[in-house]
Amino acid sequence: MSAVTYLSCRDLERYLGEDESRVHALRGVSLEIELGTVHAVVGPSGCGKSTLLYLLGLLDQPDGGSVTLGSEALSHLPDHELARRRNESIGFIFQFHFLMEDFSAQENVMIPMRRLGRLSLEEMEERAADLLNAVDLGDKLQRPSRHLSGGEQQRVAIARALANDPRVILADEPTGNLDTRNSQRAFELLQRLVQEGNKALFLVTHNQLIANVCDWIHEMQDGRIVATHSRSGSRPSFQ
Ligand SMILES: Nc1ncnc2c1ncn2[C@@H]1O[C@H](COP(=O)(O)OP(=O)(O)O)[C@@H](O)[C@H]1O
Numbered sequence: 001m002s003a004v005t006y007l008s009c010r011d012l013e014r015y016l017g018e019d020e021s022r023v024h025a026l027r028g029v030s031l032e033i034e035l036g037t038v039h040a041v042v043g044p045s046g047c048g049k050s051t052l053l054y055l056l057g058l059l060d061q062p063d064g065g066s067v068t069l070g071s072e073a074l075s076h077l078p079d080h081e082l083a084r085r086r087n088e089s090i091g092f093i094f095q096f097h098f099l100m101e102d103f104s105a106q107e108n109v110m111i112p113m114r115r116l117g118r119l120s121l122e123e124m125e126e127r128a129a130d131l132l133n134a135v136d137l138g139d140k141l142q143r144p145s146r147h148l149s150g151g152e153q154q155r156v157a158i159a160r161a162l163a164n165d166p167r168v169i170l171a172d173e174p175t176g177n178l179d180t181r182n183s184q185r186a187f188e189l190l191q192r193l194v195q196e197g198n199k200a201l202f203l204v205t206h207n208q209l210i211a212n213v214c215d216w217i218h219e220m221q222d223g224r225i226v227a228t229h230s231r232s233g234s235r236p237s238f239q
């Protein structure tokens with residue numbers, strides 16, 4: 001089976017800040033993300049990793065170059081069209097997971113479904129429960145997220161990212177605030193969900209162990225991808 005490129009960007013340029021603090025954050029970044037693959041982006045703080053992730057996730061617009069989702073170039077779409085594609089096709093996980101802390105785990109996972117507005121309340125509740133079961137939190141559906149551990153909260157964030165069954169998941173240092181065991185567990189879970197669902201995962205990480213088991217590693221420096229390595233061979237694993 002030949003791999004299908006789902007999300008790609010070409011010659012992305014992005015400037016951030018004003019006047020003398022203006023930064024050339026991305027300098028001609030191109031890459032392709034195929035379904036069924038896991039990509040890691042590594043590089044020093046400030047090299048442009050988050051900026052790239054925001055552009056790929058349609059949360060920000062480039063000053064030059066283009067992002068293509070499916071087979072559609074998105075550069076000139078109005079905000080509401082970008083928002084619709086984002087809600088339908090992309091799941092996000094951030095280092096600080098931004099859960100609503102007074103909401104239950106189940107309610108947090110329902111938030112993206114409410115935004116898309118396609119399911120009834122019962123359907124949303126059932127889907128959220130299924131997703132939380134899949135991340136091993138089926139017994140904590142009703143627990144307010146502030147009463148969950150850090151690892152559990154990040155698993156809620158993973159379930160939330162999958163709420164609308166996106167084809168691609170973008171994760172910005174998703175395990176950055178977890179200890180080693182919980183980091184590996186969260187990553188392995190993501191990796192499994194991506195493989196089972198033929199999704200793509202694009203992950204910013206400082207964790208070399210995690211980067212080393214991704215299919216592709218992109219090294220960034222000063223707003224550019226300076227090297228891309230593929231990891232061929234057997235299925236990625238920590239063993
Ligand atoms: N809102 C902003 N205003 C001005 N400069 C910014 C802004 N956001 C990021 N930057 C700058 O852009 C560069 C890239 O930032 P970022 O993409 O967050 O890097 P990374 O995620 O690799 O640490 C850095 O020099 C950062 O200081």
Ligand SMILES: [Mg+2]
Nearest residue numbers: 049050051172
């Ligand atoms: Mg960052």
